[in-house]
Amino acid sequence: DAMVIQNPRYQVTQFGKPVTLSCSQTLNHNVMYWYQQKSSQAPKLLFHYYDKDFNNEADTPDNFQSRRPNTSFCFLDIRSPGLGDAAMYLCATSRVGRLDSPLHFGNGTRLTVT
Amino acid sequence: GNSVTQMEGPVTLSEEAFLTINCTYTATGYPSLFWYVQYPGEGLQLLLKATKADDKGSNKGFEATYRKETTSFHLEKGSVQVSDSAVYFCALSSTMDTGRRALTFGSGTRLQVQP
Numbered sequence A: 001d002a003m004v005i006q007n008p009r010y011q012v013t014q015f016g017k018p019v020t021l022s023c024s025q026t027l028n029h030n031v032m033y034w035y036q037q038k039s040s041q042a043p044k045l046l047f048h049y050y051d052k053d054f055n056n057e058a059d060t061p062d063n064f065q066s067r068r069p070n071t072s073f074c075f076l077d078i079r080s081p082g083l084g085d086a087a088m089y090l091c092a093t094s095r096v097g098r099l100d101s102p103l104h105f106g107n108g109t110r111l112t113v114t
Numbered sequence B: 001g002n003s004v005t006q007m008e009g010p011v012t013l014s015e016e017a018f019l020t021i022n023c024t025y026t027a028t029g030y031p032s033l034f035w036y037v038q039y040p041g042e043g044l045q046l047l048l049k050a051t052k053a054d055d056k057g058s059n060k061g062f063e064a065t066y067r068k069e070t071t072s073f074h075l076e077k078g079s080v081q082v083s084d085s086a087v088y089f090c091a092l093s094s095t096m097d098t099g100r101r102a103l104t105f106g107s108g109t110r111l112q113v114q115p
Helices: none
Strands: A005-006 A011-013 A019-025 A031-037 A044-050 A053-056 A065-066 A071-078 A087-094 A109-114 B004-005 B011-014 B020-021 B021-028 B032-038 B044-050 B056-059 B062-065 B075-077 B086-095 B103-104 B109-114
Touching: A005 A087, A019 A031, A019 A087, A019 A109, A031 A071, A031 B011, A044 A065, A071 A087, A071 B011, B004 B086, B004 B103, B011 B020, B020 B109, B021 B086, B044 B062
Parallel strands: A011 A109, B011 B109
Antiparallel strands: A005 A019, A019 A071, A031 A044, A031 A087, A044 A053, A065 A071, A087 A109, B004 B021, B020 B075, B032 B044, B032 B086, B044 B056, B056 B062, B062 B075, B086 B103, B086 B109
């Protein structure tokens, strides 16, 4: 089945130690998103790729970076994780340009910072 | 800017009760509207959508009607089951000034269904 896959499901890192979360998709969608979701809150968009065009949200900390080497893969890099970065990180994809096209989400990676 | 307001939870119901989760929105133009559901430990899944005024989205017994006059998209189900326990997010999709699409989520409503 076509889907969005996130690895790992659970990630533990130490304060200040860089960490990378990965996302892959078999939907061949042009757009890939990274969301941060803290407990009992709505997902917050960090950035998205429109093909290779990177779009950063204005309030996304510089600590967060992303890479998209090809259509299928997208990575979230947290350069120096703080305790406040502990959250669920959700990857999503969509078809380009259509307002009625839903987002397809992966199951997320839950990041713990110790 | 765009915004979505949902009723606060948790909503606790007994099995077979009627469900309503209110959602209102503020947006320019003609957004598309969605309900997503998030089961424990999982990502969000699309539940239903509506793309223009008076459209009714439906799936798995859930329904929501796009009401432009009241800027609402309330979620309803006639008879809930324990398996419907989850967090429900209302969302709207619109075009930003840049021409790019933006998806705005409500804060989510937790539904707990008791046997």
